[in-house]
Amino acid sequence: MIEFKLPELGENIEQGDLVRLMVVPGATVSAGQSVMELETDKAVVEVPSSVSGTVQEIRVKEGDKIKVGQVIFTVDGAEAKSSDQSRAAAAAAPVLVRPVPVPQATPATTPTTLPAASPTPDAAVAPTSGPSEFKLPELGENISQGDLVRLMISPGTKVAEGQPVMELETDKAVVEVPSSVSGVVKEVKVKEGEKIKVGQVIFTLEGGASAPTDAQRPRTTPVEHVSGQHGARLAFQAAIRAEGKTEEQALPPDQPLLAPQVFSMPVQLGKVAGTEQRQPIPAAPSVRRLAREVGVDIYDVKGTGPGGRISEDDVKAHAKSLLQAASAAAQAPPRAGHFAQPQLPDFSKWGKIERVSMRGVRRKTAEHLAESWNTIPHVTQHDRADITELEQLRARFAPKAEEAGGKMTVTAIALKVCSAALKVFPQFNASIDVEKEEIIYKQYIHIGVAADTDRGLLVPVIRDVDKKNIVEIAVELSQLSKKAREKKLTPEEMQGGTFTITNLGGIGGVGFTPIVNFPEVAILGLSRSRMEPEWVQHKGGGKFEPRLILPLSLSYDHRLIDGADAARFLRWIAEAFEQPFLLSVQG
Amino acid sequence: MSESKNFDIAVVGAGPGGYAAAFLAADLGMSVTLIDPEINPGGVCLYRGCIPSKALLHVASLIEESEQAKNWGIEFSAPKIDLSRLRSWKENVVKKLTGGLGILSKQRKVKYVQGRAAFENSTTLRVKKFDGAEETSTFDRIVLATGSRPAIIPTLKLDTPRMMDSTGALNLEDIPSTLLVVGGGYIGLELGSVYAALGTRVTVVEMLPGLLPGADRDLVLPLHKKLEKLFDSILLNTTVTAVKDEGAGIRATLKAQDGSTQEKVFGRVLVSVGRKPNSEIPGLEKTQVKVGPKGFIQVNKQLQTDDPSISAIGDVVGEPMLAHKAMHEGRTAVEAIAGQKVAFEPNAIPAVVFTDPEVAWCGLTETQAQNENREIKVAKFPWAASGRAITFDRPEGMTKMIIDPHSERVLGLGIVGVGAGDMIAEGVVAIEMAALAKDVALSIHPHPTLSETIMNSAEVFFGTATDIYRPKRG
Missing domain, CATH: 3.30.390.30 (FAD/NAD-linked reductase, C-terminal dimerisation domain)
Structure with missing residues (x-):
């Protein structure tokens, strides 16, 4: 028996919510095959199996919160194995799921479920990409498909590894795709003009069948009908009694020989009752027993001896480190915002209520904002920017942005303005390392933009804003917003920000106090810009003029930023909005 | 663990796995009842398996070596075989060992009951003793070590002593002039070697393309070469499709891979096509014990069945059906019952x-x-x-x-x-x-x-x- 545990999903991702399970007990999985969808941090990822075999027991259910390292299911059977290779493949990267409506799989529970019963086409048992077929490989970050422009092979063609076999047009470019396999093409499974997805089989190779992969190897299907067997036994007992026979006389005739397996040659040592299919661990029997006694999984222990041999001391050291980690966790103050709050009253006393799981984005947002709020002494500085002139410019350049596929919005302009301001005021583009008592100044300007989606608050990050012009920024912002709405954002696209902009102007309001996006130190909030009467000074007098005013709210980490600096920073931004010329002079 | 010492435990089956479990349980302070149809512990291994066959194989190798001695300048005349003395020697070996186990049981104050057990419920056994008496007792834990028996091919069933399984072959009733061994596994080859050394002309039929299926071919090759000389013939890719009792012998129809058949008459036939677990224990349906598709009782790494008060070990829980595996399992099962954190997880079973x-x-x-x-x-x-x-x-x-x-x-x-x-x-x-x-x-x-x-x-x-x-x- 082998356990499949949730692999590392990425930096700082420790857990996720199980959205969809793609396996059921009895199903056959192969390494690399997607077995579930997990909603983590701010994306839904498909998690591939690192083990092969027949699923025996599933230890999680849909809706569960699952931590990295937690056992998802166990596999059994002659083919059950967990190769290092597949483990590496699994660790490589969970695949981002496209936002198709998710059909709910109903995990079967009856022991009579046939292997290979799969709830959805995605989970269908596909042969692992052995040397017998070629699948569209990863083409690059965020490229999940492309149009097949030209096929360079046909059945019978001899291909060698590295040889280009087709041209694919992706969002970004036309690329030549080289083969990763060698052999003679047997069947081509795609046509020119088709949209091809990463992982889709392009062609199969001749003679691939001679080296079947685990998944293809025919397997016996031990289907046990418990009730049937029980019945048979009862019938047998009754027969004995009825005929007055002894047990030995009444033993039912043996089944006819079906297969050579009936030979009880002691050769299938791997199939000893009760033993798992894990590779033998390099530890002496006494050491393995010690591990059991102290409650350590010997497979988790790192051996320090020759060939990775595990000594008694290794086991003890491992147990000690587990203990220390556990006690450290126990002593640590309860994490702020981790639902550590006074007991709730019984709301249903006062009316009907509904309880909804607070998973994924909502929970993550709650935790993150509570942590920010508890860590950072917040102050919010308010200011107003006169964007009357800017608005005229914006309207004039809007078609240009549109042409490029973007939208010239106030947010896009604010991004450019802030990137310039952050260069002038580097302490706003910094983080505090409390432990080392250091300030970390970042030499790059990546600005996050809070996006309101139906899944909650997402903050995609635009990289190197200072190196892009407003049109470029507008285009990228449009793309990211679209992705955010379509749940296509990857965790990477939401990491690494140095400053955040949040614009609630589309909805309304005259000002608000945004919460700094920890570990950043400042966040700029934009509210609804409106025409206001402004006193405009003229020679020999003045008068009220209608001006378009944009309210600005800057929250900052008072540990690092003094109030005067914040006021200066926000004034600089306001002036940059008022006189875009400043950008080219100072930005 | 002190609590476990008061356990009342029954072990059903006194083969190597059963008596190893019973003896350890006694050594750990449990009160132990060991139930088996034989007069003493030993099981198939001692009575009808490993031990008697090894005694006969020793004789066979002596005969072989004395013949080979010609090459070294030592010549013996042809051996005179006194079959009844050979048999009684073999039986003495068995008696010595099983008797010794009987004494060991007594010394450990294991209550040895000669009889057959049936389940009344998960913790109660009704034992039909061989003296006719019946006894119903309740235990805290029950260990099933009921072992296995030779598998039978229905088409090769004949009601004649000429048709043998391993038990019959070990009885050594005579030295037939010809012997057909059905199945080229270890039992067939070991017993075939004994009969061949005693002068029988042996034919081995194996349905697979090699002897000892599953073993590495380079390990089998030297044995195959030797057996080719010792045996009349070794027919691979061949099956026995029919047998007929002709009084003076058994007529067997041998079918080769190409479909061609030949008929031959043999003095005796030994069917050695594997063994079947003895999981048809009367009353087992009154417990929660589960039996798998091949008839093996299902257990976890602690040898516990799905019934919390019942463990199972040895041939009846799975391959390989070997005495030394059963003994280790028996000890592990008892240690688990005693509350020790143990598991059956060998890296190598020889x-x-x-x-x-x-x-x-x-x-x-x-x-x-x-x-x-x-x-x-x-x-x-x-x-x-x-x-x-x-x-x-x-x-x-x-x-x-x-x-x-x-x-x-x-x-x-x-x-x-x-x-x-x-x-x-x-x-x-x-x-x-x-x-x-x-x-x-x-x-x-x-x-x-x-x-x-x-x-x-x-x-x-x-x-x-x-x-x-x-x-x-x-």
Whole structure:
């Protein structure tokens, strides 16, 4: 028996919510095959199996919160194995799921479920990409498909590894795709003009069948009908009694020989009752027993001896480190915002209520904002920017942005303005390392933009804003917003920000106090810009003029930023909005 | 653990697994009842299996060797075989050992009940004693060690003593002029060798393309060559489709792979096509014990069945059906019952075929590695380079070590040759201790012995074996 545990999903991702399970007990999985969808941090990822075999027991259910390292299911059977290779493949990267409506799989529970019963086409048992077929490989970050422009092979063609076999047009470019396999093409499974997805089989190779992969190897299907067997036994007992026979006389005739397996040659040592299919661990029997006694999984222990041999001391050291980690966790103050709050009253006393799981984005947002709020002494500085002139410019350049596929919005302009301001005021583009008592100044300007989606608050990050012009920024912002709405954002696209902009102007309001996006130190909030009467000074007098005013709210980490600096920073931004010329002079 | 000492435990079946479990339970302070149809503990292994067959195989090898002595200038006249004395000697061996176990039971105050047990419920057994009395008792824990029996092919069932299973063959009622052995596994080859040495002309029929299916072919080859001389014929890819009792013999129809058939009359037929678990225990349906598709009782690594008060061990829980596996399981099951944190998780279970030459292996086999696509290095040391093997004129043997090429850890050992069964234990220890090939190569082995070949095979891995020139490749 082998356990499949949730692999590392990425930096700082420790857990996720199980959205969809793609396996059921009895199903056959192969390494690399997607077995579930997990909603983590701010994306839904498909998690591939690192083990092969027949699923025996599933230890999680849909809706569960699952931590990295937690056992998802166990596999059994002659083919059950967990190769290092597949483990590496699994660790490589969970695949981002496209936002198709998710059909709910109903995990079967009856022991009579046939292997290979799969709830959805995605989970269908596909042969692992052995040397017998070629699948569209990863083409690059965020490229999940492309149009097949030209096929360079046909059945019978001899291909060698590295040889280009087709041209694919992706969002970004036309690329030549080289083969990763060698052999003679047997069947081509795609046509020119088709949209091809990463992982889709392009062609199969001749003679691939001679080296079947685990998944293809025919397997016996031990289907046990418990009730049937029980019945048979009862019938047998009754027969004995009825005929007055002894047990030995009444033993039912043996089944006819079906297969050579009936030979009880002691050769299938791997199939000893009760033993798992894990590779033998390099530890002496006494050491393995010690591990059991102290409650350590010997497979988790790192051996320090020759060939990775595990000594008694290794086991003890491992147990000690587990203990220390556990006690450290126990002593640590309860994490702020981790639902550590006074007991709730019984709301249903006062009316009907509904309880909804607070998973994924909502929970993550709650935790993150509570942590920010508890860590950072917040102050919010308010200011107003006169964007009357800017608005005229914006309207004039809007078609240009549109042409490029973007939208010239106030947010896009604010991004450019802030990137310039952050260069002038580097302490706003910094983080505090409390432990080392250091300030970390970042030499790059990546600005996050809070996006309101139906899944909650997402903050995609635009990289190197200072190196892009407003049109470029507008285009990228449009793309990211679209992705955010379509749940296509990857965790990477939401990491690494140095400053955040949040614009609630589309909805309304005259000002608000945004919460700094920890570990950043400042966040700029934009509210609804409106025409206001402004006193405009003229020679020999003045008068009220209608001006378009944009309210600005800057929250900052008072540990690092003094109030005067914040006021200066926000004034600089306001002036940059008022006189875009400043950008080219100072930005 | 002190609480467990008061456990009342019953062990059903007194084969090696059963008595090992019962004795350990007694040693741990439990009150133990051991139930078996035989007069003393021992089970199939002692009464009708390993032990009597080994006694007969010893005789066979003596006959063989005395013949071979001609080559060394020593000539004996043809042996005179007194079958009844041979039989009684064999029976004395069995009696000595089983009687000894009976005494050991008494010394440990194990309550030995000769009879058959049936379940009343998960903790209650009704035992029908052989003196006719019935006794119903309740226990805290019950260990099932009911073993296995020879598998039968329905089409090869004849109601005549000429049609034998392993039990019948070991009874040695006569020395038939011809014997058909159905099944080229270890039981058929061992018993076929005995009869051949006693003068019977033996034909072995095996439906697969090789003898000892599953064992590495290079280990089987020297044995195959030897048996080709000893036996009349070895028919591979062949099945027996029909048998007919003709009074003076059994007419058997042999069907070859190409579909051609031949008929032949044999004095006796031995069917040795494997063994079946004895899981049809009366009243088992009154418990929660689950039986798997092949008739094996299902257990976890602590040998516990789905019924919390019932454990099961030995042949009845799965392959390999070997006494030493059963004994280890029996002890593990009792330790688990006693509350110790244990599991049955061997890295190597040795398998031995007691033919001449013997074939033995443990841990990973080359065949298994190929099936699993595991990267291994195989280091072979032929006994033609072993001084000891030359001294007794048996240079056909071979020792091979299966090694992990990266960690250089010993993963498996295979030996064919005289005494292979005794030597394989070193491989088991090496594998269980996670020894490296270097560890074995650097351990001084006594000279001149066959055990040196194990050290030599490790040296072959490094390309530095003293007694053979085989530089390391690559």
